[in-house]
Amino acid sequence: MNSQTRVQEQYELWLKDEAIDAATKEELRSISGDPKEVEDRFYRDLEFGTGGLRGVIGAGTNRMNVYTVARATQGLARFLLKSGKKTPSVVIAYDSRNQSPEFALETAKVLAGNGIKAYLFESLRTTPELSFAVRYLNADAGVVITASHNPPEYNGYKVYGSDGGQLVPDQAKQVIAEIRSVESFADVKRSSRADAEKAGLLEWIGEAVDEEYIRAVTAVSLNSELVREMSDDFRIVYTPLHGAGNLAVRAALGAIGFEQVHVVAEQEKPDANFSTVKSPNPEEREAFALAIAEGKKIDADILIGTDPDCDRMGAVVKDANGEYFVLSGNQSGAIMIDYLLGRLQERGELPANGVVVKTIVTSEMGAVIAEHYGAKVLNTLTGFKYIGEKITQFEQSGEAEFLFGYEESYGYLAGTYARDKDAVVASMLICEAAAYYKSKGKTLYDVLQELYERHGYFLERLESRTLKGKDGVEKIQGIMEDWRRQPPVELNGLQVTKVEDFFQGLYGLPVENVLKFTLEDDSWFCLRPSGTEPKIKVYFAVRGSSAQAASDAIDKLVQTVMSRVDHH
16 A cells, blocks of 8 residues: 555545544544645654654644544553553643643543543643652652753653653553554544542542652752842842743742742743743743843843743853853753752762763763762753653662752752753752852853863854655655765875664663764764654854864854755
């Protein structure tokens, strides 16, 4: 069967399926004269990537809707029931996106229909709290309905294991196999909400879990006494970017003594359309426009922002001229590692077997700082699930003590209460660090410059190209194959000293479609198709003797590599 025939067959199956409601069928009929749109909606099933299931909301197999959610949940239910446990349980959370409450309740009803207990948060919660709650409630799995920092038309479905971490590839493969075995929506078992509640298979949760979660987060704090001393003279501006972080971040900051936390009023309330920003992404300066204006008004010491599901945190600090400077994910990570390990060392509490875990596309600056304090550094593939997996391994083997995990895309975790990145603990830690250094007459920008002077001028950049639809997928595959078949021998007069193809399963890591090239001056670049968006991402990193030298080197490297990527 050719691909076009399969697309048409799937399209017609949806139109004929008695399990699909009239409104969905009407939406599908409205695109009958647009073969390109029909193809994009049906040429594949949504796939698990680094963030699970994620896609544009709408009707079709390649879209997020109650049917793709129900089918995924039926597959998850079959996977859990094969464990042999009589009544498995799953915790479900959701963020502020369109249809998130509906998708979360649908997940609970399908689980209940399969005899699986669902713990469902009564209103929106953060992704890291979901990770915590899976462990706290001794559940067998977790589901969070979110599309992280994607545009408003997206939503997603992330699955967590019993350790509170996102499913790693081996587990995901088993769940995907079960999902594929659900051939028709008629195969989906579903309970009504009332019947699920009556049978004790749907339990609503909230405040009690919130309190325990905030207690676990604030246990990571190293300087709450100093924070209380500084509280009158330390001002924070916070934006939740219309997402789930507002209550949790404020609760954590308040619990360790911060009193002057100013929330950006226009972005405080949940808003599924993220109406004040182009993208609800704290990686982008534009997302901080309102926070910067508020910061200038009150002369704030630090500005922080979290994405819709509150697993990514961005920070903005004053530079040498008093202007607000947006820290990169790598820079924030380096500052937090130095603060955390430095304070533990001062107190004589730095473990001899302490480990910092980062990803292969994250700056080496954090690694150099960690090693300065005598900590070991481990690299994982991109995706915080791999960092979470390491924490669980350390706990089981006792071989190491987890200190900090991070990735350049603004994800951080300190503490072992969760197995996913947590913007709540990151917000607390970076504000605590800023207050600590302010007590010594320094800003975080000053601290960053000192770190550069001490360890070298590390500079990183990310370039991405969005290539949508089936044609885009094929083009991304073509770019990867081009670099794989014809790896460069030298670039800009520098020899390529190492080519790492993670498709080969290097270093005992899972197989992933990633290529990394290292040059003789230790600069590197890495090509990686996104697991959650229609993008190819190219990461760059250099280490220079000065800020200018690093800037010149990275400009040159980016220009050379991207000219070949764009030429394909």
